[in-house]
Amino acid sequence: GAGVSQSPRYKVAKRGQDVALRCDPISGHVSLFWYQQALGQGPEFLTYFQNEAQLDKSGLPSDRFFAERPEGSVSTLKIQRTQQEDSAVYLCASSLGIARDNYEQYFGPGTRLTVT
């Protein structure tokens, strides 16, 4: 079946612009995660949703970052007033069960954000 999809795949924003990144998880997956991957680094956790509830947002780097998943399926990561340090690949992952269970996370292709 279809995997995790993300859009856009590439986004160039001028410093100060707002951006919205979309994630379509695998149908029926309860858990959804956002990660940020800077160049040459491993992915770093941003936030976690269980259905529509955002249960962990401790990884969001500042209050300019906001994520939502209003109907428990599609999620949007919004970054306000983008800064150059926000340039990274943003990865979305979904998982069938709740997070503490031993289900695999399936990753999307990512959105590469470049802030100029």
Place this chain on the structure above:
Amino acid sequence: KQEVTQIPAALSVPEGENLVLNCSFTDSAIYNLQWFRQDPGKGLTSLLLIQSSQREQTSGRLNASLDKSSGRSTLYIAASQPGDSATYLCAVKDRGSTLGRLYFGRGTQLTVWP
């Protein structure tokens, strides 16, 4: 906080060699450890997942071992091929994080030349 380290950072080998990639983690209280492959411009593809109660997992030419007590895992790639060229990432899901976040290493960038 869990820290994950991968050695070496980069590896370049001729086709046909057997390879070992290393991963270490600081907190042995984990649920599982996962090895991923990442191709340039692409997302992560899961290769192997080892539960904390397991010692190893195998898939084709790949074999991953886990020594939880010492905080180490190795990924063994047999008879390497140019198509294996990619970045390999190790990630742990630790028991301190009940909400399932993964902690990643920086990866090993592998190049296999013909």
